[in-house]
Amino acid sequence: MPEQSLLSDTAVPVVLSLAQLSHAGGRQVNQDSWGSVLQEDLACVIVADGVGGQYGGEIASNIVVHSIMEMFVEEASFGPRALQSYIEHAIAQLTRRQAQIPRLKDMSSTVAVLLIDQKNRCALWGHMGDTRLYLFRRGKLLSATKDHSLIQQFVDAGHCSPEQLRRHPRRSILCAAVGVEGSAPADITQDVTQLQGGDTFLVCSDGFWEWISEAEMEQAALQAGSAQDWLDLMHEIVEKNGKASNIPLDNCTAFTIYVAEP
Secondary structure, X not given: OOOOOOXXXXXXXXXXXXXXXXXXXXXXXXXXXXXXXXEOOEEEEEEEEEEOOOOHHHHHHHHHHHHHHHHHHHHOOOOHHHHHHHHHHHHHHHHHHHHHOHHHOOOEEEEEEEEEXXXXXXXXXXXXXXXXXXXXXXXXEEEEOOOOEHHHHHHHOOOOOOOHHHHOOOOOOEOOOEOOOOOOOOEEOOOOEEOOOOOEEEEEOHHHXXXXXXXXXXXXXHHOOOHHHHHHHHHHHHHHHHHHHOOOOOOEEEEEEEEEOO
8 A cells, every 4th residue: 555645545646658769779788677567556667777798797797676566565665765675675685686697796776666557647756876856847857866977976066067977087976876885875855745747757777878968858858749759759869869979888777757637
């Protein structure tokens, strides 16, 4: 059962539609993992980006996604404490696997998790690292996660411009990730966000957001008529910008979620 009920039992649940893509980009292996699951009126969407050689990153992200989905299915709870427990479960499972297999001791993963309570028309989310979640309303950016990265700290301190988040050579140095000893904790929203029909979410790894600006995301959102349309439009921009850079493209994973009135 949800931790809290924010609206009356007569509230009409919102309807969700999802679209998703993932590919290896210019890499040999796709170390991103992803998942979505619906339990009663609760939805959970996860994207994880693994780090580690010899398939370690692929294993790490897979453990994170499946651990969170496993506990969500078991408990089907909504609230900051519930989301915290899902991520802590993933951390525990990954730490256990690191101890079991010495060659995988350095594997780790970023993660972003979105929980939606359809009946009570609200959402919350949490993340570690530089996998991001965006919320748009009427085609305008309403909220976005802030990376746990060295360059984000430089931006916050005024030593770098926000544009450097996408281009700085040290942009991949993280301050938080699942499986890293001494990592900063997960950042979890403590106040739920009330949803409206027409709200749209984007959950994506850095191989996606690095090649599309927030302004381009907004423009695509205004043009799109569905979650799939929006994802397709943004992916075209990601591919175009990435290829023009002549930089080998990273693994690329994204979910788009449309919130609609029934």
